[in-house]
Amino acid sequence: MPRTESANQEIREQREAQIRATAAHLFAHNGYVGTRIEDIAHAVSMSKGLLYHYFGRKATLYTTLVDRASRGTVQLFQESLTGPGTTAERLQRLVRQIVEGLTEQPDMFMVVMQAFMSDAVPIEAHEKATRFARQTQDLMSAFIQEGQEVNEVIAGNPEQLALLLGSCIQGLAVSQAMEGRVPPITNTLIHLFTRRCAG
Amino acid sequence: MPRTESANQEIREQREAQIRATAAHLFAHNGYVGTRIEDIAHAVSMSKGLLYHYFGRKATLYTTLVDRASRGTVQLFQESLTGPGTTAERLQRLVRQIVEGLTEQPDMFMVVMQAFMSDAVPIEAHEKATRFARQTQDLMSAFIQEGQEVNEVIAGNPEQLALLLGSCIQGLAVSQAMEGRVPPITNTLIHLFTRRCAG
Amino acid sequence: MPRTESANQEIREQREAQIRATAAHLFAHNGYVGTRIEDIAHAVSMSKGLLYHYFGRKATLYTTLVDRASRGTVQLFQESLTGPGTTAERLQRLVRQIVEGLTEQPDMFMVVMQAFMSDAVPIEAHEKATRFARQTQDLMSAFIQEGQEVNEVIAGNPEQLALLLGSCIQGLAVSQAMEGRVPPITNTLIHLFTRRCAG
Amino acid sequence: MPRTESANQEIREQREAQIRATAAHLFAHNGYVGTRIEDIAHAVSMSKGLLYHYFGRKATLYTTLVDRASRGTVQLFQESLTGPGTTAERLQRLVRQIVEGLTEQPDMFMVVMQAFMSDAVPIEAHEKATRFARQTQDLMSAFIQEGQEVNEVIAGNPEQLALLLGSCIQGLAVSQAMEGRVPPITNTLIHLFTRRCAG
């Protein structure tokens, strides 16, 4: 008796998820060009042929990762923007959620960063990452401005502050990915951008 | 009649400098594996063969860049630590110098970052970059602690603050390298880590 | 559906044998450095890539050949030493077997000789060949001494006689490999080292 | 005051001799393809450019060596053939002279051997070596036959005996070149081919 349609579907999804996770890890550590299809196949205990069955090409696999990571983070932003609470509360929640996500899946962050920073990746991935960077930078900037208006965020050019905050987050992702741990730094990070003196 | 010793010496030095600058740029944008020797040779308008005449192998060229950039930055740290002025003044000066350097040579920064973050680089380069990261992190941490003791730097775990400050600097390097410009952000950056309220 | 395990195994073994034979021939005639992987690939009608699939590197392929040839000949020696018959009979049998083998596979002999004589071969191959040369020289020497003790072999320093006998054999291998034929010389050769006068 | 014409000439000849000796050594040990012009230049403490001044191309240098070595040996043969003494005496003298030469300049012998055995050498060198091999084989063969006629040389097919004797000589050259020494084997060697029993 053949497996049911849905059982097959489920297996397939599990496999894909496994491939994505493994590929993200390898890409994160070795870069796009430095990661071989064979490495990925070996890491998921599967033949090259089968891997190709799931992801037609290396570029597709990579771009998919960038896409998913980007979407996930952007969604966090959007939820924070429209969610409940004061501006400061929502900004804090956002930062917390990002740091949390980054702690659990640093590889995905690394891949996006890398796709942004490198020209030696599939062009589509690079463009996606660039759009993502701009988008989050803008959203963060708006967020900060809003926070400044209610006196909850430190003074300064919002775009510049957003750049710095974004840099801090990326730095944490690198720490997590490279050294396997990030200190429980979120409070310090938030504190850094929070208005501390009565004004 | 052969060229004089010094004439050859001069040719060598010019060529090497030219190669280093160009290679740094390409490595910064395409990564170690993604940069082809042929690209570098073409960019400096010389044959592959000649490039190999100067740097026996791709790995050597790359590692040399990491080494030079690391040394340069470490030296800035050391000068700042032992230089004149209050802690805050010296820390500020350090940050300014780094940002200045990074504005002028973002590629070198990128290469070190990349060598730190990637496993797909010559192992020697990776190790150098890792040592560099630890070293600057420690120096910065000590610096911050010193600043805190004289109430000139924001409160918080010095190591964590150093990590964040370092991340900000890296973020600026990325901005400069990728978008070709960094906003005049140094003051904001310094402000972020400076104690702002009487207390 | 993938090929069965054994089908793959069979393909592998056939291919490997095919590669070894062809490679031996080319190496024998052009030397290690003078033989291009592409030549071998072309001669066995397969792509370079596939050749590398089977033998990771040129050096491995070469060293494998040296190893096999050495082992084969050493085994002949050992069988002769422990086999039945008088000393003279066994020595004669050994020489006959070697010459026979050399007539059928002169290339293998040439490769070992070459690996012994040249420094421009993989070091492992050179060392194997050197060990082989010493080993067979010693075995032959002992054999000759034994033959002298029962008055069946010509008088003289056994080591020197072994060297000369070995040289003759090598000379035959060269003849066979270069000119494609060796005269039916075995009897003459044996006669040369056999005691001919009543003593 | 410029050097005199003849002084220049002398320097030139010395240099050339030095180059030949060094090149012979390197070619003998590393083969034609495995020896780099730069290696030779370095070994004679001279720039590549200057080396090219003396020998226009690698092939020329190599072929010159083969040529000189061949001629030298052929000359020995001819002198022996026409010299004084009985056949046995002249044959012995020839063998002694060859072994003597081979002891002093094993590299030259190796180069000729190699040029004969390998197809990966300049075609001219290969052809010269092949002609040389044939020529000496024939001369030796005739010599042996002559010796047999006066009952001074062992019985057997002269060509085959010549092949064996030649092989022995080559084997000695290899010993000398590879291990730096040949045992004082000449008597044994001569004894091998000499008629020993009254009859």
Added chain:
DNA sequence: TATGAATGAGGATTCATTCAT
């Protein structure tokens, strides 16, 4: 769905040879 044999274009490296000085 699953495997790994097979291909070939691409990239690192070497080296004979030339040439300006």
Added chain:
DNA sequence: AATGAATGAATCCTCATTCAT
């Protein structure tokens, strides 16, 4: 005569991708 900078063709080796089974 002397040097070593400069070139580029040749060669090793890798790896994404395809395909027969």
